[in-house]
Amino acid sequence: MGSRRAQACFWSRSILIAALGLVSVSLLGMSDCGGKPETAFLAGDDGEIMIARVLIKDTRTNCWVVWKKIRRRAIVIDPGGAPQSIERFLKRHDLELAAVVHTHGHWDHIRGTRELVREKNAHVYQHPEMVELTRGGDESLLDGITPRELSDGDALSLGGVELTVIHTPGHSPGSICLLIENKGADVAYTMFSGDLLFKMGVGRTDFEGGSRTELRKSLNERIAHLPDQTRVLPGHGPETMLGDERENNLLMK
Ligand SMILES: [Zn+2]
Numbered sequence: 001m002g003s004r005r006a007q008a009c010f011w012s013r014s015i016l017i018a019a020l021g022l023v024s025v026s027l028l029g030m031s032d033c034g035g036k037p038e039t040a041f042l043a044g045d046d047g048e049i050m051i052a053r054v055l056i057k058d059t060r061t062n063c064w065v066v067w068k069k070i071r072r073r074a075i076v077i078d079p080g081g082a083p084q085s086i087e088r089f090l091k092r093h094d095l096e097l098a099a100v101v102h103t104h105g106h107w108d109h110i111r112g113t114r115e116l117v118r119e120k121n122a123h124v125y126q127h128p129e130m131v132e133l134t135r136g137g138d139e140s141l142l143d144g145i146t147p148r149e150l151s152d153g154d155a156l157s158l159g160g161v162e163l164t165v166i167h168t169p170g171h172s173p174g175s176i177c178l179l180i181e182n183k184g185a186d187v188a189y190t191m192f193s194g195d196l197l198f199k200m201g202v203g204r205t206d207f208e209g210g211s212r213t214e215l216r217k218s219l220n221e222r223i224a225h226l227p228d229q230t231r232v233l234p235g236h237g238p239e240t241m242l243g244d245e246r247e248n249n250l251l252m253k
């Protein structure tokens with residue numbers, strides 16, 4: 001009953017944002033739907049791609065679920081925990097798991113992967129330089145998983161969704177951002193920034209393999225070609241626009 005209500009609410013908002021068009025799509029709080037807060041966005045050509053957030057409560061990690069409306073095959077970016085909640089989300093929206101992508105290897109972004117992909121025909125993608133960070137001596141969270149490797153500039157098609165990989169080290173060596181092009185829309189790109197860039201913040205560099213110099217390079221060179229009208233969906237916290245961060249985020253300068 002509850003989930004049906006949540007689903008109805010999610011889709012009525014989807015229709016609403018479709019009606020508004022990409023130009024005016026903004027952050028849509030779902031807290032009035034009851035249950036877990038979810039945030040819905042449209043991306044891609046003609047808004048044919050849906051993006052929703054499953055918030056991993058204990059670490060406040062944003063796990064992003066991305067799918068093409070007509071394909072019903074979802075990419076899960078950074079399943080940092082709560083695999084049952086992610087499963088429930090997929091089920092509720094009639095989605096099959098197509099792939100998991102890690103923006104980097106910190107435990108708050110990969111903790112739910114093993115359980116999520118178990119007994120499913122879904123590959124896990126990550127950068128080969130990814131350094132796994134567990135909590136104080138834990139065994140690997142990715143035991144039994146053979147990931148597929150991603151390189152800078154790769155154009156992926158997962159579940160029918162086209163994504164471009166940008167290698168953005170600094171927060172950790174194998175950190176990546178993922179980009180969806182929104183052709184013909186005012187918001188030119190949607191970027192999943194992992195822990196590189198947050199609203200008015202940047203990722204820490206004091207973990208293993210972190211480098212402040214690399215982080216600055218990633219921010220000021222590796223994503224410099226992207227227009228201000230790039231929606232940034234970070235690994236933690238609210239969405240932002242790249243132009244706003246360039247203007248106001250002192251850590252980007
Ligand atoms: Zn991290």
Ligand SMILES: [Zn+2]
Nearest residue numbers: 106108195235
């Ligand atoms: Zn994180």
